[in-house]
Amino acid sequence: MKIKMKNSDSKSDPKKVKAKSTAASGLRELFVDQLKDLYWAEKEITKAMPKMIKNSTSEELAQALTNHLEETKVQVTRLEEVFASIGEKAVAKKCEAMAGLTKEGEEIMKGTQEGVVRDAGIISAGQKIEHYEMASYGTLASFARVLGENEAADLLEETLAEEKNADETLTQISDSINVEADEEEAETESQTVSQKK
Ligand code: FE
Ligand code: ZN
Ligand code: FE
Ligand code: FE
Numbered sequence: 001m002k003i004k005m006k007n008s009d010s011k012s013d014p015k016k017v018k019a020k021s022t023a024a025s026g027l028r029e030l031f032v033d034q035l036k037d038l039y040w041a042e043k044e045i046t047k048a049m050p051k052m053i054k055n056s057t058s059e060e061l062a063q064a065l066t067n068h069l070e071e072t073k074v075q076v077t078r079l080e081e082v083f084a085s086i087g088e089k090a091v092a093k094k095c096e097a098m099a100g101l102t103k104e105g106e107e108i109m110k111g112t113q114e115g116v117v118r119d120a121g122i123i124s125a126g127q128k129i130e131h132y133e134m135a136s137y138g139t140l141a142s143f144a145r146v147l148g149e150n151e152a153a154d155l156l157e158e159t160l161a162e163e164k165n166a167d168e169t170l171t172q173i174s175d176s177i178n179v180e181a182d183e184e185e186a187e188t189e190s191q192t193v194s195q196k197k
Pocket of ligand 1: 042
Protein backbone atom coordinates (compact mmCIF):
# COMPACT_ATOMS: atom_id res chain seq x y z
CA MET A 1 0.00 0.00 0.00
CA LYS A 2 1.39 3.34 -1.02
CA ILE A 3 1.01 6.23 1.41
CA LYS A 4 -0.10 9.47 -0.12
CA MET A 5 2.17 12.31 0.91
CA LYS A 6 0.90 15.85 1.02
CA ASN A 7 3.10 18.24 -0.90
CA SER A 8 4.42 21.17 1.05
CA ASP A 9 7.03 23.82 0.61
CA SER A 10 9.14 23.42 3.72
CA LYS A 11 11.55 26.27 3.17
CA SER A 12 9.04 29.08 3.48
CA ASP A 13 6.90 27.61 6.26
CA PRO A 14 8.12 28.76 9.73
CA LYS A 15 6.07 26.01 11.39
CA LYS A 16 8.08 23.33 9.64
CA VAL A 17 10.60 21.76 11.99
CA LYS A 18 14.13 22.09 10.77
CA ALA A 19 16.03 18.83 11.24
CA LYS A 20 19.40 18.83 13.00
CA SER A 21 22.42 17.63 11.06
CA THR A 22 22.40 14.50 13.25
CA ALA A 23 18.69 13.80 12.63
CA ALA A 24 17.52 10.24 11.98
CA SER A 25 16.94 9.58 8.31
CA GLY A 26 15.71 6.02 8.65
CA LEU A 27 13.38 3.99 10.83
CA ARG A 28 16.24 2.07 12.38
CA GLU A 29 17.88 5.24 13.64
CA LEU A 30 14.57 6.48 14.99
CA PHE A 31 14.13 3.11 16.70
CA VAL A 32 17.56 3.25 18.35
CA ASP A 33 17.02 6.89 19.42
CA GLN A 34 13.73 6.06 21.09
CA LEU A 35 15.23 2.98 22.70
CA LYS A 36 17.81 5.22 24.36
CA ASP A 37 15.02 7.51 25.51
CA LEU A 38 13.09 4.62 27.02
CA TYR A 39 16.22 3.26 28.70
CA TRP A 40 16.66 6.61 30.45
CA ALA A 41 12.96 6.68 31.33
CA GLU A 42 12.99 3.25 32.97
CA LYS A 43 16.04 4.17 35.03
CA GLU A 44 14.33 7.39 36.09
CA ILE A 45 11.29 5.39 37.21
CA THR A 46 13.43 3.16 39.44
CA LYS A 47 14.65 6.35 41.13
CA ALA A 48 11.19 7.93 41.49
CA MET A 49 9.22 4.92 42.72
CA PRO A 50 10.74 4.49 46.20
CA LYS A 51 9.42 7.94 47.12
CA MET A 52 5.97 7.08 45.81
CA ILE A 53 6.02 3.88 47.87
CA LYS A 54 7.13 5.74 51.02
CA ASN A 55 4.30 8.22 50.58
CA SER A 56 1.58 5.63 50.03
CA THR A 57 -0.68 4.97 53.00
CA SER A 58 -2.63 2.05 51.55
CA GLU A 59 -0.78 -1.19 52.09
CA GLU A 60 -2.24 -2.58 48.88
CA LEU A 61 -0.94 0.39 46.90
CA ALA A 62 2.51 0.25 48.51
CA GLN A 63 2.69 -3.47 47.75
CA ALA A 64 1.63 -3.03 44.12
CA LEU A 65 4.21 -0.27 43.61
CA THR A 66 6.91 -2.33 45.30
CA ASN A 67 6.16 -5.26 43.01
CA HIS A 68 6.30 -3.04 39.96
CA LEU A 69 9.57 -1.46 41.12
CA GLU A 70 11.14 -4.91 41.17
CA GLU A 71 9.63 -5.60 37.75
CA THR A 72 11.00 -2.27 36.49
CA LYS A 73 14.55 -3.19 37.51
CA VAL A 74 14.23 -6.29 35.34
CA GLN A 75 12.84 -4.14 32.53
CA VAL A 76 16.02 -2.05 32.62
CA THR A 77 18.15 -5.15 32.07
CA ARG A 78 15.69 -6.38 29.45
CA LEU A 79 16.27 -3.17 27.51
CA GLU A 80 20.00 -3.91 27.69
CA GLU A 81 19.17 -7.25 26.07
CA VAL A 82 17.24 -5.39 23.37
CA PHE A 83 20.30 -3.22 22.65
CA ALA A 84 22.49 -6.33 22.54
CA SER A 85 20.08 -8.16 20.23
CA ILE A 86 20.35 -5.39 17.63
CA GLY A 87 24.11 -4.99 18.08
CA GLU A 88 23.95 -1.55 19.71
CA LYS A 89 25.53 -0.24 22.88
CA ALA A 90 23.08 0.44 25.72
CA VAL A 91 23.05 4.23 26.02
CA ALA A 92 20.60 6.34 28.00
CA LYS A 93 19.35 9.62 26.55
CA LYS A 94 17.28 11.97 28.67
CA CYS A 95 13.56 11.49 28.18
CA GLU A 96 11.97 14.91 28.66
CA ALA A 97 8.53 13.35 29.00
CA MET A 98 9.50 11.02 31.86
CA ALA A 99 11.43 13.80 33.56
CA GLY A 100 8.19 15.80 33.44
CA LEU A 101 5.97 12.94 34.56
CA THR A 102 8.10 12.14 37.61
CA LYS A 103 8.33 15.84 38.46
CA GLU A 104 4.57 16.11 38.23
CA GLY A 105 4.29 13.11 40.56
CA GLU A 106 6.39 15.01 43.10
CA GLU A 107 4.15 18.04 42.76
CA ILE A 108 1.06 15.91 43.32
CA MET A 109 2.55 14.48 46.53
CA LYS A 110 3.47 17.94 47.78
CA GLY A 111 0.01 19.21 46.92
CA THR A 112 -1.93 16.56 48.85
CA GLN A 113 -2.34 15.67 52.51
CA GLU A 114 -0.92 12.30 53.45
CA GLY A 115 -3.58 9.60 53.38
CA VAL A 116 -6.16 8.40 50.88
CA VAL A 117 -6.16 11.67 48.93
CA ARG A 118 -2.40 11.51 48.39
CA ASP A 119 -2.80 7.83 47.54
CA ALA A 120 -5.33 8.76 44.86
CA GLY A 121 -2.81 11.31 43.56
CA ILE A 122 0.02 8.78 43.53
CA ILE A 123 -2.15 6.37 41.54
CA SER A 124 -2.94 9.11 39.01
CA ALA A 125 0.76 9.91 38.61
CA GLY A 126 1.61 6.22 38.38
CA GLN A 127 -0.96 5.58 35.68
CA LYS A 128 0.28 8.48 33.59
CA ILE A 129 3.73 6.91 33.74
CA GLU A 130 2.37 3.47 32.79
CA HIS A 131 0.49 4.90 29.83
CA TYR A 132 3.60 6.67 28.56
CA GLU A 133 5.45 3.38 28.84
CA MET A 134 2.68 1.46 27.09
CA ALA A 135 2.77 3.90 24.19
CA SER A 136 6.56 3.67 24.02
CA TYR A 137 6.83 -0.10 24.18
CA GLY A 138 3.97 -0.56 21.73
CA THR A 139 5.58 1.77 19.21
CA LEU A 140 9.06 0.30 19.63
CA ALA A 141 7.80 -3.29 19.33
CA SER A 142 6.10 -2.29 16.08
CA PHE A 143 9.28 -0.60 14.80
CA ALA A 144 11.32 -3.68 15.73
CA ARG A 145 8.91 -6.02 13.95
CA VAL A 146 9.00 -3.96 10.75
CA LEU A 147 12.80 -3.82 10.94
CA GLY A 148 12.96 -7.61 11.20
CA GLU A 149 14.37 -7.40 14.74
CA ASN A 150 12.13 -10.12 16.07
CA GLU A 151 14.07 -10.91 19.23
CA ALA A 152 13.94 -7.23 20.17
CA ALA A 153 10.22 -7.12 19.34
CA ASP A 154 9.52 -10.13 21.57
CA LEU A 155 11.42 -8.58 24.48
CA LEU A 156 9.63 -5.24 24.05
CA GLU A 157 6.25 -6.97 23.93
CA GLU A 158 7.09 -8.83 27.10
CA THR A 159 7.59 -5.55 28.94
CA LEU A 160 4.53 -4.03 27.26
CA ALA A 161 2.41 -6.78 28.85
CA GLU A 162 3.89 -5.99 32.27
CA GLU A 163 3.13 -2.29 31.88
CA LYS A 164 -0.48 -3.02 30.92
CA ASN A 165 -0.77 -5.29 33.90
CA ALA A 166 0.66 -2.65 36.24
CA ASP A 167 -1.80 -0.11 34.88
CA GLU A 168 -4.74 -2.48 35.41
CA THR A 169 -3.65 -3.22 38.96
CA LEU A 170 -3.58 0.52 39.70
CA THR A 171 -7.06 0.92 38.20
CA GLN A 172 -8.34 -1.84 40.49
CA ILE A 173 -6.78 -0.25 43.58
CA SER A 174 -8.09 3.17 42.61
CA ASP A 175 -11.67 1.88 42.64
CA SER A 176 -11.72 1.73 46.44
CA ILE A 177 -9.20 4.50 47.13
CA ASN A 178 -10.99 7.12 45.05
CA VAL A 179 -14.26 6.41 46.87
CA GLU A 180 -12.51 6.65 50.24
CA ALA A 181 -10.76 9.85 49.21
CA ASP A 182 -14.15 11.33 48.34
CA GLU A 183 -15.57 10.25 51.72
CA GLU A 184 -12.55 11.78 53.46
CA GLU A 185 -13.43 15.13 51.93
CA ALA A 186 -17.04 14.79 53.06
CA GLU A 187 -15.82 14.03 56.60
CA THR A 188 -13.46 17.00 56.67
CA GLU A 189 -16.25 19.24 55.44
CA SER A 190 -18.71 18.05 58.08
CA GLN A 191 -16.04 18.54 60.75
CA THR A 192 -15.48 22.08 59.60
CA VAL A 193 -19.22 22.71 59.67
CA SER A 194 -19.57 21.32 63.20
CA GLN A 195 -16.61 23.38 64.37
CA LYS A 196 -18.25 26.51 63.07
CA LYS A 197 -21.46 25.79 64.95
FE1 FE B 1 8.63 0.10 32.87
ZN1 ZN C 1 10.72 10.28 26.11
FE1 FE D 1 0.82 17.14 32.90
FE1 FE E 1 5.85 0.59 34.42
